Amino acid sequence: MTEFRDTPVRVTIGKRQSPELLEDLCIALRGVAVRDGSLPNSEEARDAVQEVVLIAKELEVREVRTTDRIDQLSQETGWLMDQLLDDCRKFPETIPYVRESDGIRRYYRCQYCKSAERPEDDVHYSACNACLQKIIDSIDSLEPVGGTVLFRTYNTDWRCEHANSETVLIGVDCYEEGFLGPGECKQCIENTLAQRRQKTE
Ligand SMILES: [Zn+2]
Numbered sequence: 001m002t003e004f005r006d007t008p009v010r011v012t013i014g015k016r017q018s019p020e021l022l023e024d025l026c027i028a029l030r031g032v033a034v035r036d037g038s039l040p041n042s043e044e045a046r047d048a049v050q051e052v053v054l055i056a057k058e059l060e061v062r063e064v065r066t067t068d069r070i071d072q073l074s075q076e077t078g079w080l081m082d083q084l085l086d087d088c089r090k091f092p093e094t095i096p097y098v099r100e101s102d103g104i105r106r107y108y109r110c111q112y113c114k115s116a117e118r119p120e121d122d123v124h125y126s127a128c129n130a131c132l133q134k135i136i137d138s139i140d141s142l143e144p145v146g147g148t149v150l151f152r153t154y155n156t157d158w159r160c161e162h163a164n165s166e167t168v169l170i171g172v173d174c175y176e177e178g179f180l181g182p183g184e185c186k187q188c189i190e191n192t193l194a195q196r197r198q199k200t201e
C-alpha cells in the first residue's frame, strides 16, 4: 500500500487563494510533464502527480473554472495539458505521459521519423514500426538509417547468435549513451517486428 505523506506544501493547499492555486496547478502539471519518464517508480514523480490531483480537486470543490488557464498553459508549453490532467486523475491505472501538440506522447516519440510512437517496451531501437522496417531494409541497401550504424565484425561479443564475420549487422548509435551493442542481424530485427505486430493484432 502506498502512503502519501502530507508535506507542508500540501497542508496549505486548502488555505491558498484560488488564483494562486490555479497557478500552482499549472506549475504542478509542468512538474509531471518533465518527470513522466520516471513514472511509476520515482517517488518524486508520483508526488508530482499527487500534487496535481489534490490541487485540481480543491479547485473543483471551490467551483473554480480551470479550462481557460489550462488551455493557455497548453499554448505556452506546446503540450496537451488538459489531457495530462485527466490522466493524472487516472493514475496509477493510467500513467500520465505528456502529449505534444500533435497528440504523440513525448516520451514514446520515435527517434527516427519523430512523427509516430515507438512501442512502450522498445528501449533498444526507440523506433516506430515503419522506421524499424526501414532499418531492416537498410541491411539490403547498405544505406544506414540516421542514428544507426551498419557493420561487420570478427568480435563475437559484438554480434548476435545468427551472425558470422560476413553478416551485416545493425548497431544503434545513441545520442546520449553512445553505441549500444551488440549488433543485430536482419533476422533479429525481423523477429522483433513480427513480435510487435503479433502483440497489436
Ligand atoms: Zn518512426
Ligand SMILES: [Zn+2]
Binding pocket: 160, 161, 162, 163, 184, 185, 186, 187, 188, 189
Ligand atoms: Zn541475429
